Amino acid sequence: MRQYLYALGLVAIIIALGACRNDFEFSPSTGDLGFSKDTIYLDTVFTNIGSSTYNLRVYNNSDNDISIPSVRLERGDDSRYRLNVDGQAGKAFTNVEILAKDSIFVFVETTVDITEFAATATEFLYTDKILFDEGADQQDVDLVTLIKDAVFLFPERTVVNGETITETLILGSGEDAVEIEGFFLDNTQLNFTNEKPYVIYGYAAVPGGETLTIDAGARVHFHAGSGLIVANNGTLQVNGALSTDLDLLENEVIFEGDRLEPGFANVPGQWGAIWLTDGSTANIISHATIRNATVGLLMDNNDGTTNPTLTLNGVQIYNSSVSGLLARTGHIVAENSVFGSSGQPSVQLTIGGNYDFKHCTIANYWNNSFRNTPALLINNYLELEDGSNFTQDLVQANFANTIVFGSNSTEFFLDPVPEAAFNYQFSNCLLRFGLSNPANPDLFDFSNEALYSGEIINMDPDFRNTQEEDFIIGDNSAANGQGDTTTASQVPTDILGVDRTASPDLGAYQHITFDSTRGNN
Known part of the structure; x- marks a missing residue:
């Protein structure tokens, strides 16, 4: 007990001495x-x-x-x-x-x-x-x-009985109706120029019977959870053009988030989607870059005409948290377009439809999380909650002079059900496919010239820098000079305006010689 009291007294003395000191003299x-x-x-x-x-x-x-x-x-x-x-x-x-x-x-x-x-x-x-x-x-x-400075577009907000009510859009009808924060563009807002950037809050909708025209060089920025909707009988016309400065992209139309700081340059999912709803018509997007969306382009159904509902020319979609292009029974023609990395397939063509891709690059090197889906997925059904399938014919899915590649061992997959037609053809394409025992091997019979002709399987595309989503191909690419000349004559220049008719390469780019600063794949 005496030792305990002595120790306790010693602690008390130390505390007292510490209280009397001025430890920090500034x-x-x-x-x-x-x-x-x-x-x-x-x-x-x-x-x-x-x-x-x-x-x-x-x-x-x-x-x-x-x-x-x-x-x-x-x-x-x-x-x-x-x-x-x-x-x-x-x-x-x-x-x-x-x-x-x-x-x-x-x-x-x-x-x-x-x-x-x-x-x-x-x-x-x-x-x-x-x-x-x-x-x-x-x-x-x-x-x-x-x-x-910018042009800000946003839903109206009104105060009723002390409560702020934000303008909304109703999509669909009945039990399937969805209400989202958004607004219809009026007649004074249906032409986006290149004079100032546009910043959109909520979903800006193109009314039925109207066309939103976006001029070359325009910059469109979306706040978190925002996007663009094209309603039934509405049309989106994006008139981008080739640029002379590949850093400034002065004539490209760019869609991206509204955070401009470098720390946000490669953050996926910063905004929602460009949503072409059921019945939108004659949509054309030329020389545009779409980046850091949830879904770059979301397309529901088609307009029922013989012409494509969506035409893509020189479009680049990068770093989407879900998919770059997600079409459900769409009718799409795509040329000289690049569909880069996504958390799920870069291109999903689902519930049938009608598709024609020429000189496109579909490349998925997603590294933000684990990805177990291919870069390109095609099917003709939608599985419903009760376990049954809603099916639609895949009228055609044609891919010519195109590259489908990525970091997974298999980067394209066909997933049909027999209740609907499933028509597809790959000609002169560079494909990555590594399934040794697919469930339906006939779908991937590369010797079947009715389905595959001039295919190159699992050879190196020699992309310049996949980490930076730079899918220009180099001197050592297996795609060099492998394009069908008839297809190339229909798309005579590449996405950068380089003539390809003499010796067409596969994909959106003609190959170049890389310099010594080339990044790693």
């Missing part, structure tokens, strides 16, 4: 702070849309505990930047302490209304500084943000 900083960066680029944001949060680390490299007398924004309370310094939010701070050989974090955000600073500009560079200390010891870090 001296004023002397202009010797270190910073993780001297300029914070908050990248590009749209007017009145908040940026991502960026961070700055502030280092005390000295052997002394220091206190920074002031940390503040140069523009003061008028600044459109917001700070959080070591856990405290505000625009000005005093006596910010940093222990010896330690650091603190400063977090920065911004929201700017471009009209407050440049009433007629479509872009404006907004800047400020974070000032550390004052006088001779003052140090600073620059803040830079490019603000873009």
Whole structure:
């Protein structure tokens, strides 16, 4: 007991001595702070849309505990930047302490209304500084943000009895009806130009009997959970054109999310889909890039005419969380188009339909999660909840001078049921197929020239950089010079405008010689 009391008394003395000490004596900083960066680029944001949060680390490299007398924004309370310094939010701070050989974090955000600073500009560079200390010891870090003006399209919101009600669209009828947040475009909104980007909240719908025309060089951005719908008897006309600058893509029409920061450049599923609903008609998309959607193009049924309901020319769809192209009983003609990586098939042609693909590249190298589906899937049915099948004829699914490849051992799969027709043909295609014992081997009988002619199986397409979704082929591609010349004469130039008639390669691109900086496949 005496030993226990002695130990308890010793602990009490130690605690008492500690309470009497001043462990940390802070001296004023002397202009010797270190910073993780001297300029914070908050990248590009749209007017009145908040940026991502960026961070700055502030280092005390000295052997002394220091206190920074002031940390503040140069523009003061008028600044459109917001700070959080070591856990405290505000625009000005005093006596910010940093222990010896330690650091603190400063977090920065911004929201700017471009009209407050440049009433007629479509872009404006907004800047400020974070000032550390004052006088001779003052140090600073620059803040830079490019603000873009845009045309904002969104559902109407009304307040009824204190409750905000958002405009909605009703899709389908009866028990199958679905209500989503959205609105119909009016007559003044049916031409998207290239003067300003468009930012869409909710689903913007093209009314029946109307056409949405999108000019070359237009940029269309979708907020999370948003998209574009083309209603029964409505039409989408995307008039992109070849670009001379492959970095700027000045004539390409681009559909993507509304987060412009580099950290969002390759995040799939940022927005919903371009949805061509049952009965939409004569849709044409030329020289357009669709990226980071849930489903790039979703097509329900067709318009019942002999002409294609959807024509694709020079279209590129990348990084869709579900599929790049999902058609259900569609009628599609696709030429010189690229369908890149998706979480499920890059191209799903389901519940029958009528399809004609020439000089296309279907390539799935998805690496965001496990994928157990092929790049190309074709069937003629839909399995219902009661276990029965709803079937429709596959009138045709023709693929000519096309590449179907990816990171899985089998990248195309045919899945018919006998209750409906299932007509398909591959001619002069490079295919990846590794099933050694398929359930229905007749479907994959590459010696059957009625179904397969001039096929190349499991040979290297020599894509330039699959990690960056760059599916241009190189000098060593098995696709080089293997195209059918009759098919090539119908699509005489590749997706970049290069003549292919003399010696057509398979896929959307004629091959090129890679330089020494080529990435890894």
